[in-house]
Amino acid sequence: MLPPSPIPESSIPRIIWQTSRTRQLVEEALGCRDLWLERARGWAYRLMDDEEAREFTHDCYPGEVAATYDAFPLGVMRADFWRVLIVHHCGGLYADTDTAPLAPPSSWVRPDDGLLMAAENDVHLCNWTFAAEPAHPALGQLIELIVSRAAGGINQRYEHFVHHHSGPGIFTDGIRTWLGRTAAHPPDLVAASAAGELPKGVRILDAAAFNGGHVKHFFASVSWPDDYASWRSERDRLATEL
Numbered sequence: 001m002l003p004p005s006p007i008p009e010s011s012i013p014r015i016i017w018q019t020s021r022t023r024q025l026v027e028e029a030l031g032c033r034d035l036w037l038e039r040a041r042g043w044a045y046r047l048m049d050d051e052e053a054r055e056f057t058h059d060c061y062p063g064e065v066a067a068t069y070d071a072f073p074l075g076v077m078r079a080d081f082w083r084v085l086i087v088h089h090c091g092g093l094y095a096d097t098d099t100a101p102l103a104p105p106s107s108w109v110r111p112d113d114g115l116l117m118a119a120e121n122d123v124h125l126c127n128w129t130f131a132a133e134p135a136h137p138a139l140g141q142l143i144e145l146i147v148s149r150a151a152g153g154i155n156q157r158y159e160h161f162v163h164h165h166s167g168p169g170i171f172t173d174g175i176r177t178w179l180g181r182t183a184a185h186p187p188d189l190v191a192a193s194a195a196g197e198l199p200k201g202v203r204i205l206d207a208a209a210f211n212g213g214h215v216k217h218f219f220a221s222v223s224w225p226d227d228y229a230s231w232r233s234e235r236d237r238l239a240t241e242l
Contacts, residue, residue, distance in 0.1 A: 015043060018033070033045075077165060102213065114200070126210050142170070
């Protein structure tokens, strides 16, 4: 009998990246992490806390990028920026600590994928789970957009300033701009991906893929216990101090 064929390597490195304020994860996040470790056999796993994330950013993206990172007023914004930087620099799969895989990543990250993401809804692409090869130009352009938009000032009285400057809003704007489809809604990008109309290696899945399909997102900021560090609570506290 012939030995089983090896699983083909993807251009996306087999490493899962996560970040947290500290290494002391709450019980719910530990359960999610354990599922990643269990279902991503053969993948490396790396968690960076705030101190490590800042050190990485200053070491690998000194100057304007690091200054932008430090100037963000909320920890969640630095975490948003870091995930783009780490995947751009090292490649791999980023997943929020309140996500869990429902299927092994090797079953849905294809060998020919260079950039893999999904719609979040009809407005945004999802930035809580995505994957890319190192130095993917879409992420490089997104980094430039984050820096330039922050340079124009951050209106912290605007309810959605987090989304606009570091979260799904700017993530979506950056990817659409790189694709040359600035007016396209996420469902349009999903359809274009399915039709093979996007650049080689770019795949955009539907909204179910990373919220109940391949991955489950638990939306910890609104559903986990009070001891979880909710970015929404952090944003609301900042608003009261202005």
